[in-house]
Amino acid sequence: MxxxxxxxxxxxxxxxxxxxxxxxxxxxxxxxxxxxxxxxxxxxxxxxxxxxxxxxxxxxxxxxxxxxxxxxxxxxxxxxxxxxxxxxxxxxxxxxxxxxxxxxxxxxxxxxxGGRTVNTHPALSPSFPGMHGPRDALEYGVKVTGATLFVVDAGVDTGPIVAQVVVPVLPDDDESTLHERIKLSERQMLVDWVGRMAREGYTLDGRTITFGDS
CATH class of the missing domain: 3.40.50.170 (Formyl transferase, N-terminal domain)
Structure with a gap:
């Protein structure tokens, strides 16, 4: 834990x-x-x-x-x-x-x-893991995508989810424009939740993260 x-x-x-x-x-x-x-x-x-x-x-x-x-x-x-x-x-x-x-x-x-390393992914996990999340989201035709902050495990973008943020897919989006908008939301999410992890502390039990002194 x-x-x-x-x-x-x-x-x-x-x-x-x-x-x-x-x-x-x-x-x-x-x-x-x-x-x-x-x-x-x-x-x-x-x-x-x-x-x-x-x-x-x-x-x-x-x-x-x-x-x-x-x-x-x-x-x-x-x-x-x-x-x-x-x-x-x-x-x-x-x-x-x-x-x-x-x-x-x-x-x-x-x-x-393990349990103390976080990463971001430019998609709403578990959808579209890997190197091309925005491209894969566009090709699939989703109407919303976003970014995920997760605790790193041995898989590819598979770790316990700390936070997610939703980004709409616009009709005229290409991979570049969508990825740039995702990055803006991803960056703010990263700052907000790393700060919370630092200030409040957390416990990780399986795929569940609990904040505060539990």
Whole structure:
């Protein structure tokens, strides 16, 4: 039954490690939110699977520690996953946020951070898992789609759902326009619910997440 305790004024803010692979717009939203002490969390490190990305630059401009672990630097994904788990563990996070991180975490990572790692998906899970949620939603002809915040497990976008937000599909949408609107709602959802997880604490029992000191 993984959990993190609630935060209060006598405690230090919850510690976040954020993993990114690209521009880091979700990361920036979290950085902006954590500048408010009432948010209840602070970002202690940002990691990436490749160098030279704007996400790392954003972190460095805000004085946040960074690290880079390219998969190509390791003999296989198993060794990379072990190294990622070890690197993240050095920062002792309460919560790990995958913010546009385009690699699947594996058994070694989940052994340490299962139940304490969240990710977003640009669709209403369990519909349209995988890399092309907005495209698949359009092709299926749904009238609404959205975004999901979930606790990462061993599957692809299959973990326990923390929150969802609905985005209408407009008649003239293409994949790009729909995805851009989803991203706006996804970003706000991520900030709102990571903040709640940090401030209130939560307990995860199977697929049920309960907030507060239960």
């Amino acid at each position: 993984p959990s993190i305790p609630p935060q209060n004024q006598a405690q230090t803010p919850a510690r976040l490690v954020v993993l990114v692979s690209g521009a880091g717009t979700n990361l920036q939203a979290l950085i902006d939110a954590t500048n408010n002490p009432d948010f209840g969390a602070r970002i202690i490190a940002v990691g990436a699977d490749r160098d030279g990305i704007e996400g790392l630059d954003r972190a460095e401009r805000h004085g946040i520690d960074t690290f880079v672990l390219p998969v190509s630097d390791f003999p296989d994904r198993v060794d990379w996953d072990i190294a990622l788990a070890d690197q993240v563990a050095e920062h002792a996070p309460d919560l790990v946020v995958l913010a546009g991180f385009m690699k699947l975490t594996g058994p070694a990572f989940l052994a340490l951070f």
